[in-house]
Amino acid sequence: MTTDRLSATFAALADPTRRAILARLALGETSVTELAEPFQMSLPAVSKHLKVLERAGLIARGREAQWRPCRLEAAPLQDIAGWVEEYRRFWEGSFDRLDAYLQTIQKGEGNDTSN
Template sequence: MAAEPGEARAPAATAARNLRLQTGFMSESYHAAVDVYAPRGVKYQMVMQPIGYTSPATATLDAIFAALADPTRRAIIARLARGGASVGELAAPFSMSQPAISKHLKVLERAGLIWRDRDAQRRPSRLRAKPLAEASAWLEEYRRFWEASFHRLDGLLEELKTEEKPRPSRRKQ
């Protein structure tokens, strides 16, 4: 995985940039966490698991979703998708103290969503692409199964409506 620290550094920035480019398919009320990282138009080649028990790659998804449940932390992720940023740079737009931001960063770091570049002087925080991708892929597969099915159901319902039969018989309990 190119975006891990200790491996290639430059691809991490590329990954973050690409993440940002690929976001944005959801509506307002769509889970805000997804809105930050869900890839658009990604073609997965997976074994289909109807209804969705395939999932996640790691047991850390709990931590990831918990971390993303907070709006400030989602905003931080969104900011970091545009490139690494120091605590000071992150604190400014949020009108929060640096210690408060640091707390949020710790949560994100524990969830594996970001890493701190300890080599650079400003110690900028950077996104880790892989956990985001995994969390996203997990939801994405549910979405994919149901989206295809529901699209088919739309057609079926249209067909049933135009049949204009008397109301379907009441079902037995």
């Protein structure tokens, strides 16, 4: 996995435990122990998941006595939203027109449509 931001974000979101953690954090900042509570895995495992989320910029962590409260960070989610919006035309009307148009281009000239 390359470490560009989009890749890191998608990779972080590919795990259901991590998505559940984000969903919990959507309800507000909380501690690691409380985040771990719903899961059957060990605390170190959750700690690792949090590190993945942090490296992807999806959460930020504070310090409050012996607790390390986590909170959701929106920026990478905005990136995802922006990325996927680019594909919206595919499930909306403009798809067919665009597709038909570019099919022509493709077959008309060479395969110069790299990247």
